[in-house]
Amino acid sequence: MSEDLKGLTGEIVTPEDPRYEQARQEWNRAIQKFPLVIVYCLEIKDVQNAIRWARKNKAEIRIRSGGHHYEGYSVGNGVLVIDISRLTRIDMHEGQRLVKIQSGVKNKELYEALGSRGYPFPGGTCPTVGVCGYVLGGGWGMSTRLFGLGSDQLLEIEIVNYKGKLLTCSEEKNKDLFWALRGAGGGNFGVVVSMTFRLPPKVDKVSLVQVYAPESSKAQQESFLTVWQEWLKKLDIRMTINVSIYNSEEEGLGIFGRGLFYGDTETASKLLQPFADIGLQITVRHLTFLEAVTAVMNDYPPFEKFQSTGRFVHRDFDNKEIRKIAGTIQKPADGSVFTAVTVYALGGRVSEISRKESAFYFRDARYIMGIQTVWTDDAFEKVNQDWLYPRFQYIRSVTKGSFVNFPYDRLGNYEKAYYGGNAEKLRKINREYDPHNVFTFPQGIKG
Numbered sequence: 248m249s250e251d252l253k254g255l256t257g258e259i260v261t262p263e264d265p266r267y268e269q270a271r272q273e274w275n276r277a278i279q280k281f282p283l284v285i286v287y288c289l290e291i292k293d294v295q296n297a298i299r300w301a302r303k304n305k306a307e308i309r310i311r312s313g314g315h316h317y318e319g320y321s322v323g324n325g326v327l328v329i330d331i332s333r334l335t336r337i338d339m340h341e342g343q344r345l346v347k348i349q350s351g352v353k354n355k356e357l358y359e360a361l362g363s364r365g366y367p368f369p370g371g372t373c374p375t376v377g378v379c380g381y382v383l384g385g386g387w388g389m390s391t392r393l394f395g396l397g398s399d400q401l402l403e404i405e406i407v408n409y410k411g412k413l414l415t416c417s418e419e420k421n422k423d424l425f426w427a428l429r430g431a432g433g434g435n436f437g438v439v440v441s442m443t444f445r446l447p448p449k450v451d452k453v454s455l456v457q458v459y460a461p462e463s464s465k466a467q468q469e470s471f472l473t474v475w476q477e478w479l480k481k482l483d484i485r486m487t488i489n490v491s492i493y494n495s496e497e498e499g500l501g502i503f504g505r506g507l508f509y510g511d512t513e514t515a516s517k518l519l520q521p522f523a524d525i526g527l528q529i530t531v532r533h534l535t536f537l538e539a540v541t542a543v544m545n546d547y548p549p550f551e552k553f554q555s556t557g558r559f560v561h562r563d564f565d566n567k568e569i570r571k572i573a574g575t576i577q578k579p580a581d582g583s584v585f586t587a588v589t590v591y592a593l594g595g596r597v598s599e600i601s602r603k604e605s606a607f608y609f610r611d612a613r614y615i616m617g618i619q620t621v622w623t624d625d626a627f628e629k630v631n632q633d634w635l636y637p638r639f640q641y642i643r644s645v646t647k648g649s650f651v652n653f654p655y656d657r658l659g660n661y662e663k664a665y666y667g668g669n670a671e672k673l674r675k676i677n678r679e680y681d682p683h684n685v686f687t688f689p690q691g692i693k694g
């Protein structure tokens with residue numbers, strides 16, 4: 248090891264290493280950053296040494312677990328990346344009804360460990376998203392209306408702070424930090440090395456539901472948005488779905504959505520009848536939880552080039568607004584292969600918990616509305632990014648608050664947008680737990 252890297256432990260990858268090219272990649276391949284060094288941590292000591300080394304050498308730190316940050320804030324140019332993806336232990340304690348995971352565990356691994364024993368979990372939809380990265384931003388999944396957000400299941404977090412010290416956070420210990428980590432924890436306060444969750448009750452089978460309208464039209468997409476906003480108000484909390492109205496190079500306009508219902512197929516079909524009434528095909532399958540989430544996860548490609556972001560919706564849209572929202576995707580950017588507006592159901596358990604309970608502020612939102620564009624050829628990157636901006640600005644003008652798990656580089660006033668009325672308290676906690684801003688990134692909390 249070169250003299251400069253002395254003090255770093257774990258698996259170390261520098262630009263001269265043949266593994267570097269792969270190691271610096273994020274899931275979003277539109278992000279191309281060139282870190283100074285990437286440290287794959289194999290034990291907690293490696294995390295502690297990396298933090299001490301970065302401080303001594305005045306290197307900026309980025310923390311990476313699954314590498315799915317939309318804007319690539321888990322890497323950067325000239326930074327030290329503390330990569331914890333090799334910390335993948337899962338310890339089940341069924342007697343105590345809890346599971347402890349190390350912070351490199353991915354959605355798929357947790358689902359397999361829990362699902363094979365009959366437990367569901369309100370994790371995410373993409374197999375390779377890091378559970379910790381997901382949970383630190385709140386975490387929306389297809390069980391969210393019934394069980395709450397991923398972060399609502401947390402009992403305890405272990406984190407390495409700016410001094411390299413391991414802290415335990417819970418309702419009893421470091422309570423304010425525990426509060427902050429549940430919704431605003433990504434990259435801000437230290438390196439989370441483990442999370443302990445309460446286990447939901449076992450389930451035998453769930454209904455995997457699907458709504459689909461290939462060869463759709465703008466009028467049908469508008470009808471969908473109109474029906475959706477009414478439908479969601481009275482929806483059984485056992486159902487959580489997300490649905491995209493899309494415009495794809497291959498298929499043209501369409502509508503596609505999926506979700507879970509913790510109940511029988513007949514009731515699930517009845518609940519979806521308003522969508523059948525406007526011409527969507529409804530499919531419902533009775534599966535184990537693991538089979539159902541695996542079917543959802545299998546749809547993800549290994550990576551993409553995209554820009555995407557998401558806002559919280561608190562009110563009904565009128566016809567004119569619905570026309571404008573559906574209008575955003577009718578003319579995709581040059582080189583776009585897929586563009587969509589996606590709605591993610593909230594409510595249920597999420598809104599029963601007070602916004603003061605954790606850093607996740609927008610609990611009263613009815614749903615999240617995301618917008619995205621995907622391209623394959625780098626030549627179209629800028630035109631796609633510029634395409635998204637004015638459309639996002641419109642959606643921003645009719646919504647309140649941005650989902651930190653669907654972040655956007657060009658957001659502006661981001662602390663307020665992500666954390667609403669909790670932003671000030673978060674700054675205070677940040678000043679206390681990271682007084683020198685050792686953990687920083689382009690949209691970090693500035694204590």
Ligand SMILES: Cc1cc2nc3c(=O)[nH]c(=O)nc-3n(C[C@H](O)[C@H](O)[C@H](O)COP(=O)(O)OP(=O)(O)OC[C@H]3O[C@@H](n4cnc5c(N)ncnc54)[C@H](O)[C@@H]3O)c2cc1C
Nearest residue numbers: 310311312313314315316321372373377380387433434439
């Ligand atoms: C294809 C795809 C599907 C997605 N689906 C969903 C979904 O269904 N629901 C949802 O809520 N979100 C979803 N997301 C968003 C995703 O949950 C967030 O991007 C999440 O932050 C990713 O975590 P990660 O560990 O994979 O990514 P990373 O890029 O490794 O990390 C994301 C952020 O968290 C920080 N971070 C990661 N690990 C730690 C740690 N141990 N300690 C401190 N900070 C840490 C990073 O520094 C970075 O700021 C999706 C993203 C993609 C790309």
